[in-house]
Amino acid sequence: MNHKSSRPGAGVPRAGGAGTAGPRHSIPLHRAEALRLLGSVSLGRIVFTQDALPAIRPVNHLLDRGEIVIRTQEGAAIATVTRQADLAGVVVAYEADTIDPVTHIGWSVVVTGYCRPVTDPRDLAYYRELLHPWTEGQREHALRIRPDLVTGLRLTAALPAPATGACPG
Numbered sequence: 001m002n003h004k005s006s007r008p009g010a011g012v013p014r015a016g017g018a019g020t021a022g023p024r025h026s027i028p029l030h031r032a033e034a035l036r037l038l039g040s041v042s043l044g045r046i047v048f049t050q051d052a053l054p055a056i057r058p059v060n061h062l063l064d065r066g067e068i069v070i071r072t073q074e075g076a077a078i079a080t081v082t083r084q085a086d087l088a089g090v091v092v093a094y095e096a097d098t099i100d101p102v103t104h105i106g107w108s109v110v111v112t113g114y115c116r117p118v119t120d121p122r123d124l125a126y127y128r129e130l131l132h133p134w135t136e137g138q139r140e141h142a143l144r145i146r147p148d149l150v151t152g153l154r155l156t157a158a159l160p161a162p163a164t165g166a167c168p169g
Helices: 031-039 077-084 121-130
Strands: 022-027 043-050 053-060 062-064 067-072 091-099 104-117 140-146 149-158
Touching: 031 062, 031 067, 031 104, 043 077, 053 067, 053 077, 067 091, 067 104, 067 121, 077 091, 077 104, 077 140, 121 140
Parallel strands: none
Antiparallel strands: 022 149, 043 053, 043 091, 062 067, 067 140, 091 104, 104 140, 104 149
16 A cells, blocks of 8 residues: 555655755854855845835845945836935835755845935946846846844754763773
């Protein structure tokens, strides 16, 4: 008699499931290392408040003079939110990571700070030259995120458990 489950995907390891990669050890990152890692990738996620609810958008970015810069289009929710904010800007979170889907080893960085529109025409021209969005459409606006709070962690293979018991004699 066959006792295999008839559920779709039964017996197939699931991402993040037990036994797929083993336990991980989490190591906090210092601010400088977290920002260096964030600057080493071009894709992240901006988190902001839209109509009193959290909204998340994937965007590409660059790190310039210690601040995160993204480009956006007219009418984009984040552009509208920042334009309506006061001079200090609007509080956002920005997250980027590189985590291997099989081994679950990598890093993740979250920055929280004020986001403001870039208004200087020279800065806008500079960012248009350096930052090329990966989706279609015009991206005439740029936003700058000041990293007030930077947290990050590195995920490594778990350290082996220390041996217990008495030494054989």
